[in-house]
Amino acid sequence: MEEYAIELNNVWYSPDGNHYTLKNIDLKVRRGACLALIGPSGSGKTTLLKIITRLIKPSNGFVIVRGSNGWLEKHRVGYIPQQLGLVRSLTALENVLIGAHSRIGYIGTLFSVFPKKEMKLALEYLDMAGISHKAERKVYTLSGGERQRVAIARALMQDPEIILADEFVSNLDIVTAREIMDMMKRVKGTDMSLIITTHDINLARYYSETTVIIKDGIKIAEISSNVLDHNKVKEVFA
């Protein structure tokens, strides 16, 4: 089995063919590892995640996303965007079940009729995320922290080998953010790889093994997260 779940080699991205928002990015993420991407707003962190999810294609370079059995299917990369991307008018359970759609070809799912084992699984993930008691509540009635939990459960429903979380706890108070990150670490286990983008150096230090710093679309440093502190970041940015 290959050691790396994600490999990016000489990746460039330009939305318009002229101005590059990512320049010559090389990145490797070990299977089961947690990597933090930090950098100022507009530095290209979200674009990088979207390239890994295959929502957008790089202008140059190549991306390899490996599963335990070779090339990883698109639907097994869980993506949690900054605003979570939940469908507000659906219930928490319905949102989690969206994560199962690509695995199930059954026509009944179009009418929200799911096999029993999928319903059970969705409820289990909601339970794991600590939000099963609000499974039937519409998402717009949930608090920010509760929505975070639903988004995680939806990602887990994809049976992912990789989860990409884009500043998904940045709008929460520090206690709730820690709770969510602890839960994330717990459900990640040892086989799942995780990339988080954050502005919070403490989150990067406590929850990731490696931190990559990006500025203006350029990777300017890759350091061990346990030596990460404000001085180090200042030093790198200088």
Place this chain on the structure above:
Amino acid sequence: MNYYKGNLLSTAIFSGIVLYLAHSVGFFDINKLASGSKNLIIFSADLFPPDFSVTETLFYSTLETIQMALLGTIIGFVLALPLGLMGARNISGGIISAVTRFFLAAIRTIPALLWAIIFVVAFGLGPLPGTLGLAIYSIGYMSKLYYEAFEAVDREVIEAVRATGISRLKEIRFVILPESMNHILSQLFFMFEYNVRSSAILGFVGAGGIGFYMISYIQLFQYQKLTTAILLTLAVVLIIDFVGSRIRDRYLAQPS
């Protein structure tokens, strides 16, 4: 030129244009306005009190108007949904949305009244041409509102769901439609209300409903009976508005 001077200049130009337009249609013709106002007062006095002796007759023709409006709206809605999806650039994109938009713009160019006249010529007098006219107009109008609503769905939600590998059909079913449902239902009720009012006018050209009586009362100077017809139409519009807002409040998502 500083910001305030620029603002003042643009306000002056805009005011000048509005005054010119008002002048050219006769808003400053005092004699005309005075005689018109006098006629309006006389006409308004003739409208009251309403003559309720025609209520039963008008009730049945109101039902026919509602029937035309309801059927026209439903046919329009059923066809407007797929056409709206085809017209939305974030769903269909490219040539499909461009062709659909052109087709819908062509439909909207012809008002409902003209559609009704075309269908009266084709199918003869009665509620059928009226219903068809309303349906066609509703398609053009609702499809436009729908593709605009579909395009307004949060891009991040669509991307997050696309990242799960979901099919395009399921994306429409579980993201586009639920996220736009507030707009879809609002426009549906608005269109129904609009069609009730429109179908009254369609009666003027022989397309059935309460409009037939309205034009007859006008031609026979029976304005008090006309008032009863207007009151009945108003009651229907108010009921639709009330029911529509209750349904929206009961079932739909609140903004967060």
